[in-house]
Amino acid sequence: MAIDKFVTLKTTCVPLPVENVDTDQIIPARFLKATTRDGFGENLFRDWRYDKSDKPVKEFVLNNPAYSGKVLAAGKNFGSGSSREHAAWAIHDYGFKAVVSSFFADIFKNNALNNGLLPVQVSPEFLAKIFKEIDKNPETEVEINLEMQKITLLSTGESENFEISPYKKKCLLNGYDDIDYLLSIKDKIEAFEAGKSI
Amino acid sequence: MGKTLFDKVWDSHVVSQIEGGPSVLYIDRHLVHEVTSPQAFAGLDRRGISVFRPQNTVATPDHNVPTVNQDLTIQDKLSRMQVEKLKENTKKHGINHYGLNHPYQGIVHVIGPELGLTQPGMTIVCGDSHTSTHGAFGCVAFGIGTSEVEMVLATQCILQPKPKRMRITVDGKLKKGVGAKDIILYIISKISASGATGYFVEYAGSAIRNLSMEGRMTICNMSIEMGARGGHIAPDATTFEYIKGREFAPKGDEWEKKLAYWKNLFTDDDAVFDLELNYDAADIEPMITYGTNPGMGVGITGSIPKLDEIEESTKASFMKSMKYMDFEAGSNILGKTVDYVFVGSCTNGRIEDLRAFAKFVEGKKKADNIVAWIVPGSRQVEAQAKAEGLDKVLEAAGFVLRQPGCSACLAMNDDKIPEGNYAVSTSNRNFEGRQGPGARTMLASPITAAAAAITGKVTDPREFL
Numbered sequence: 027m028a029i030d031k032f033v034t035l036k037t038t039c040v041p042l043p044v045e046n047v048d049t050d051q052i053i054p055a056r057f058l059k060a061t062t063r064d065g066f067g068e069n070l071f072r073d074w075r076y077d078k079s080d081k082p083v084k085e086f087v088l089n090n091p092a093y094s095g096k097v098l099a100a101g102k103n104f105g106s107g108s109s110r111e112h113a114a115w116a117i118h119d120y121g122f123k124a125v126v127s128s129f130f131a132d133i134f135k136n137n138a139l140n141n142g143l144l145p146v147q148v149s150p151e152f153l154a155k156i157f158k159e160i161d162k163n164p165e166t167e168v169e170i171n172l173e174m175q176k177i178t179l180l181s182t183g184e185s186e187n188f189e190i191s192p193y194k195k196k197c198l199l200n201g202y203d204d205i206d207y208l209l210s211i212k213d214k215i216e217a218f219e220a221g222k223s224i
Numbered sequence: 225m226g227k228t229l230f231d232k233v234w235d236s237h238v239v240s241q242i243e244g245g246p247s248v249l250y251i252d253r254h255l256v257h258e259v260t261s262p263q264a265f266a267g268l269d270r271r272g273i274s275v276f277r278p279q280n281t282v283a284t285p286d287h288n289v290p291t292v293n294q295d296l297t298i299q300d301k302l303s304r305m306q307v308e309k310l311k312e313n314t315k316k317h318g319i320n321h322y323g324l325n326h327p328y329q330g331i332v333h334v335i336g337p338e339l340g341l342t343q344p345g346m347t348i349v350c351g352d353s354h355t356s357t358h359g360a361f362g363c364v365a366f367g368i369g370t371s372e373v374e375m376v377l378a379t380q381c382i383l384q385p386k387p388k389r390m391r392i393t394v395d396g397k398l399k400k401g402v403g404a405k406d407i408i409l410y411i412i413s414k415i416s417a418s419g420a421t422g423y424f425v426e427y428a429g430s431a432i433r434n435l436s437m438e439g440r441m442t443i444c445n446m447s448i449e450m451g452a453r454g455g456h457i458a459p460d461a462t463t464f465e466y467i468k469g470r471e472f473a474p475k476g477d478e479w480e481k482k483l484a485y486w487k488n489l490f491t492d493d494d495a496v497f498d499l500e501l502n503y504d505a506a507d508i509e510p511m512i513t514y515g516t517n518p519g520m521g522v523g524i525t526g527s528i529p530k531l532d533e534i535e536e537s538t539k540a541s542f543m544k545s546m547k548y549m550d551f552e553a554g555s556n557i558l559g560k561t562v563d564y565v566f567v568g569s570c571t572n573g574r575i576e577d578l579r580a581f582a583k584f585v586e587g588k589k590k591a592d593n594i595v596a597w598i599v600p601g602s603r604q605v606e607a608q609a610k611a612e613g614l615d616k617v618l619e620a621a622g623f624v625l626r627q628p629g630c631s632a633c634l635a636m637n638d639d640k641i642p643e644g645n646y647a648v649s650t651s652n653r654n655f656e657g658r659q660g661p662g663a664r665t666m667l668a669s670p671i672t673a674a675a676a677a678i679t680g681k682v683t684d685p686r687e688f689l
């Protein structure tokens with residue numbers, strides 16, 4: 027079963043310069059009651075996005091018409107806390123294809139990659155530049171090239187390379203899914219079980 | 225060169241290694257709960273496959289369950305559907321399921337160890353970040369996402385990059401009134417909520433060795449709160465003693481064989497870690513958090529940092545957090561008002577925690593301004609607490625023992641802290657809204673929670689010892 031392919035992306039960004047954005051903020055627990063993967067985008071950042079009477083909070087970046095785009099740029103240690111994959115689903119369902127941060131929590135990173143959402147880890151300096159450029163002009167675009175593992179800030183032309191495991195890169199470029207791979211090596215798994223002494 | 229405990233366990237479970245990629249890791253035990261599994265089971269259906277090794281899998285509902293009147297139908301329709309879906313899915317796939325009202329039901333990380341399902345040297349996963357709890361037994365145990373739950377259901381394997389190794393050593397004697405929860409809150413306050421990201425942590429040192437299994441579980445449980453992939457402690461006599469005789473513990477010859485293997489599960493003297501940290505147990509005070517991530521903690525007699533003590537890049541987040549908590553930078557922690565006290569969760573919902581709380585409040589009275597929720601981590605903990613008469617001790621002091629579940633640890637069931645209220649909580653996360661929209665959480669140990677429950681404000685538990 028394929029995941030979304032990711033090759034290149036040229037887009038404006040939504041800036042969220044907050045550190046330690048945990049998955050409880052991305053999607054609060056009370057919205058985890060669904061038994062399907064769809065529709066979580068509606069409640070992405072629910073408690074920052076809407077007030078108690080469900081009215082949009084004007085200052086929150088997702089409600090600010092000046093900002094749009096397929097990249098979420100966020101502060102350090104993004105996606106910490108709960109392992110809920112619903113966080114990655116919500117971001118993806120909302121329409122983001124990549125998240126740029128200077129640091130990602132481990133489980134979130136795996137969850138994102140398993141759903142065709144690219145976590146792009148950049149240096150704190152590069153992230154600060156992105157925020158600064160967007161602040162100057164919300165129309166600022168970035169270009170992400172997965173093949174070259176490169177992100178470019180188009181307004182200044184500056185770019186930086188990012189890390190991704192060669193395996194995950196191949197999966198994303200081709201839309202491969204981990205479970206298909208594991209199912210294809212089932213005989214190896216059975217052989218391992220047979221050889222297990224303890 | 226010698227091997228670390230982590231390498232010993234991890235390496236013996238690698239089915240194959242993808243070049244330039246993750247390991248294919250074999251999983252001995254898969255724990256399943258109602259929230260992160262329905263989409264994984266649906267994925268199996270879509271692929272037209274069934275669970276590969278149902279006998280390695282155990283399920284129980286915990287996140288959504290009410291903690292009163294569990295014999296009645298769950299009121300919240302969506303919660304009820306998730307709990308029913310779990311029952312349906314596990315039945316269809318032949319998985320052991322301890323449903324509501326079953327004597328073994330409880331928080332998944334509490335029931336694994338108490339049923340003897342958690343054993344040294346195992347690889348254990350669950351669609352829940354606090355799976356790290358099981359590391360207390362010398363396991364490699366970690367939380368996974370739902371796609372990964374599907375991988376394990378389908379193939380009993382998972383694709384994982386191997387983390388780096390860190391050892392945190394806490395030597396020396398703990399001061400009076402300081403326990404496992406304080407140790408881990410202290411460590412996280414030192415290295416921050418992201419300080420161990422990318423690492424698997426081994427906890428070592430005399431202060432760790434001297435802890436009971438319950439205490440060790442509290443420590444390993446919160447490994448994820450500093451970003452670690454997991455955390456563990458080498459098994460020893462305390463571990464073996466705990467496991468022996470439990471429902472799914474090995475018996476007879478099998479026990480002897482396993483025990484011989486378990487005794488080899490330690491870090492060799494000449495093994496090398498990527499990072500080593502050392503702390504002195506005597507430096508640790510009863511701890512409490514003041515902010516909105518578990519790294520924002522201080523000794524209870526301390527104060528919230530002043531703005532100029534905060535790193536420039538973190539200032540905005542710190543201010544946001546102070547605003548949410550409605551605390552002043554630089555102010556004292558002691559004496560702050562408390563509205564709710566929550567004792568429970570997979571961090572501190574075990575029998576030892578209830579004993580500590582009950583002992584503390586015995587002969588005292590709950591403060592009038594406090595609403596307290598005392599929630600056992602499992603049916604077995606509840607039964608044990610009643611057998612020891614702890615429920616009566618609690619009642620005499622104005623408290624009620626509720627029924628098992630995740631309860632107010634996360635705002636998913638009926639137990640939510642109301643907006644703007646302050647809770648001293650023995651759980652593991654103080655994130656914005658974690659315990660209910662607008663709820664303000666201060667994390668602490670069971671006895672610090674008890675002290676707050678008695679006085680109605682943040683209080684140093686040592687005043688009563």
Ligand code: SF4
Pocket residue numbers: 286287331332333352354569570571629630633634651652
């Ligand atoms: S008690 Fe809290 S942390 Fe533990 S499994 Fe339940 S919700 Fe998660």
